[in-house]
Amino acid sequence: MSQNRSSAVMAQRREPHDSLDFFPTPPWATRALIEHVLVGLGKYGYRSFLAHSVVWEPACGEDHMVNALAEYFGEVIGTDVDARMHGGPPHDFLMPYLPYIVEHRPGPHFVITNPPFRLAAEFVARGQEVAEIAVAMLVRTVFLEGAARYREIFESNPPLIFAPFSERVPMLKGRLDRKASSATSYAWFVWPGRDFKRTSIDPKLIWIPPCRKALERPGDYEEPDR
Template sequence: MQNTSHAVMAQRHEAKDSADDFPTPPWATRALIEHIVGVDQVRGLTCLEPAAGRGYMARPLAEYFSQVDSADAYSYGFAPVRDFLTFPYEAMSHDWVITNPPFRLAEEFVDRAMTVARKGVAILARTVFLESVGRYEGIFRENPPTAFAQFSERVPMVKGRLDQKASTATGYAWFVWEKTSSVVVPRLMWVPPCRKKLEKQSDYQG
């Protein structure tokens, strides 16, 4: 009999050379701007999405930022092929770096993004990214996020495609570093139920 407990279902294992292609539903990206960062706070600014895939995060970001540059280490036909960890982006070349990085490389993405971004960094990651001694010592102890925003409703992600009818047992959250913030203790936040309000039927077309 198949074990369908949440503890098992929530695990997602990818090979070390995997593209970790789990497209982000666009409404989850809009939630970052609408409920965490603030629409007025990004108006007129630039953004880099360095793990853009097919553009499901870059397109909604373009609804708020004046310019969104995209790239990915793999070719999906949407953005230039550039490995974020090795491509020579200039320091503070973009106001924000916002992405859903490969989970196994998320720590390295945060470190690199903090150099590239002038104002802030936001990554969408599994809630369990909070765990592990390695991440505590490598990121959180010296450079904790200014905000940790847990989704109150699930964000379904399916390998290789965007599926409006998908479900998931995995919890996701936005980890946000606002470089100009004076926050010492990270803000614990919840992303309120907002899928129905922020989701567009056109997100799933084409």
Template sequence: MAQNLSSAVMQQRSEPSTSFDYFGTPPWATRALLERLQIPRQSVLWDAACGRGFMTRPMSEYSDHVIGSDIQDLGFGRVIDFLAENASAMINARSNWIITNPPFKHGDAFVLRALELAEDGVAVLVRCAFAEGRGRYERLFRDNPPTMRLQFVDRVVMHKGDPPDPDIPLPVWDKKKRKYVMRKPSTATSYEWMVWDKSRAGQKTETDWLDTKRAELTRPGDYDAPKLPLAA
């Protein structure tokens, strides 16, 4: 049986890594998905690329059994290579849903592996451009089309490292003014949730919008975790 988020499965550690491709997920983006899916609370949820837990923590608001793992030790969850053959055995639990923000270059492999391991469904947070490309279509979407594509209405702001609070200005270098200016974090990249609900397998892909406002899904302390130093 999977353990609760507060248990040893989700124990925090203090050794930061400084050389990795890590883009933390704003917690509200995970809540938007789970408000939509309404997964039973007794379900086991597995975040297989948990990073520093910014997606895993809000998952625990919707399930009593949440597992977090990552290929690198970022101070949160278990250290597990999700693409390894023994990944499922290492968590010592069945998983109803695998919900994660996968590394972009391994996104196809993550989805295919998750579809093998999850009993009820898979959801991945990806760039909207993830749907493009002949190669990815032939490797993934042709035989395994998602049951839902959920497009965010509010922009999901993700930068390298921990997610920034989009309401708090940060110093940004202005090339024209040749000085630092204070601006709220933003991004030109758009994101969506792709969902594979196994109870709806074989149905045509549904496209819809996640129109819940970011402010309504933001909680005090969402961005309060100590910031992780990153290499440039």
């Protein structure tokens, strides 16, 4: 029997407990958050507002999401628990203190990241403590499932927006690959920050239309300079 060597990342993947769960985000998927999702926050979605806002990416890895966010936000702060990837001082986002680079700036207004899936719930809670306006997490759509997760998060703290991608977002462990495929579905979940006054407890559903072709840019899949 031949071995299946497909590069597709399957929905049932499992990561070791101590894994960094580093699956770099294709930049077009980050741009889709701005172009198709954050407009759902009303006045906070306008580009002019984002251009004067500070966003923190606390699991930035090799800065793929940081670089895409920098196209929209006035200031982007990138930190990661692993300094070997990020090239800066390590910071554990789940610790109850802010790194110097965050503490001595306004905001952050937004926290936006692709968190380790096994820690996604903890990232949401911590993000809501530190972000003034909104917290956006890119996670597998199966994050919606599970009785424990419902009781711990969704029953009392549903997202403002649930935005599934209508096309696949291929992510491979440890690297970007333009030719990668995927059987896994992803979505952006957006929660209110500590100063955002929500008007409804019911999440807004926003389908992200097919947009990869329109949002990819030259150089997206090149290795970042170090």
